[in-house]
Amino acid sequence: MSHDPRARIASLIEGASGGWPAVCVSSWQDKPVPPRQWCVPDWVPDHVVTLLSGDGGTGKSLLAMQLATCSALGLPFMGIELARRRVLYLAAEDDLDELHRRQSDINAGYDIEFADLEEQLWFRGIKGEEAMLATADKHRQLKPTTTYENLKNFCISRGIQLLIVDTVADTFGGLEIDRQQVTRYVRLLEEIARATGGAVIILAHPGVAGLANGSGISGSTAWRNAVRSVVYMRRPTAEEADGPDARDLRVVERLKGNFAATGAELRLVWFRGQFGLADTIDGTPKAFDVYAAEVRVMAAVKDTVKQRRLISLSKTSPRWAPKIIRGYEGQHGLTVGQIADVLEGMLRKGLLREAHVGKPSRYSTFIVPAEQGPIAGEIDPTAGA
Secondary structure (H helix, E strand, O other): OOOOHHHHHHHHHHHOOOOOOOOOHHHHOOOOOOOOOEEEOOOEEOOOEEEEEEOOOOOHHHHHHHHHHHHHHOOOEOOEOOOOOEEEEEEOOOOHHHHHHHHHHHHHHHOOOHHHHOOOEEEEEOOHHHHOOEEEOOOOOEEEOHHHHHHHHHHHHHOEEEEEEEOHHHHEEOOOOOHHHHHHHHHHHHHHHHHHOOEEEEEEOOOHHHHHHOOOOOOOOHHHHHOOEEEEEEOOOOOOOOOHHHHHEEEEEEEEEOOOOOOOEEEEEEEOOEEEEOOOOOOOOOOOOHHHHHHHHHHHHHHHHHOOOOEEOOOOOOOEHHHHHHOOOOOOOOOHHHHHHHHHHHHHHOOEEEEEEEEOOEEEEEEEEOOOOOOOOEEOOOOOO
16 A cells, blocks of 8 residues: 555545536636626625614614616616615515605606516515514524525515515514524525525614614524625614704614625715715705715716717806706706705715816806817917916
8 A cells, every 4th residue: 555645635636526616726817807886886785684783773774765767767776776676575564554654755766657667566464473584493403484484485476676574573483682593584585585696685674782782683692694795784882973953864884794895884864764965955945865976967968068969057057057957867856956066066076077168258167077188179278378
């Protein structure tokens, strides 16, 4: 028998039957690296489970419903561009009448109709024992229930690419302090995410310790370890906000992000049944998402340049920008006044620039994207001064 370890390894390889699907890393040579896929870029990754935690009454269910709506229609969510995908909201806390009322407020905020969500957004209301997706047997092993199998089959057959489960407390039939049971529950939902190529978000209430230390976690730390992203929604501290307006403010933090940096925050404000970014435009009748508005307005501005239909910020001009842009598809309820404020803000931020067209002695001023090169007839009115 040879004592050469290399010869022994060679004989083992030669006698192995193979069949175990391990991947030799060298096989990736010259192959493109697969891109990371996101439901909400940097916040909710695809193919895995995200935990959205928040104390009762903070509005995490409402926020999740807004995300469901934006995702179903491909609308920006809190300034973040989303791809259009089919969504299922599994509600174990609120009945369908309550969801109906909330969705009506959300529709009004986004200037959409219920009919616009056809074949894109589904609600499923479940209660009590029916709500359990997994329960522990007598050996403390967590097993999927019939409800879980029905859920998985629905998501696959309907092409659901965002599943929101509200909440863990209603659908997890195990012990929160049992790491194996917690991990098994998360992996069951991850199976759905991988089967559909989409994302799963589970809503949860933090425990007393989670509230005290700001971790947003209830029970075992296995929740934090099992999921790939943890998002925590809370009320602002006294140092962050005070006064009567503070009651409508919320802070959303990314406490864990396996695929993105932790510590990011969104500051939100509640207004008329929905949340928007707290950085609102002064003087407008309602809060709305400034950054999302900038994205939509910029798209319209770029199209005016492409179509050679230059627009102006002068109210006396027949090409007054807010009025022209308001006529574009995709403005989703922005008023002329709001568009005017967005344009002024974008000009101050350097996202837009002024283009002067005509003769040095008499010219008109238009607005174009900051990166736009010289347009036809553009002059420098200060030249030769």
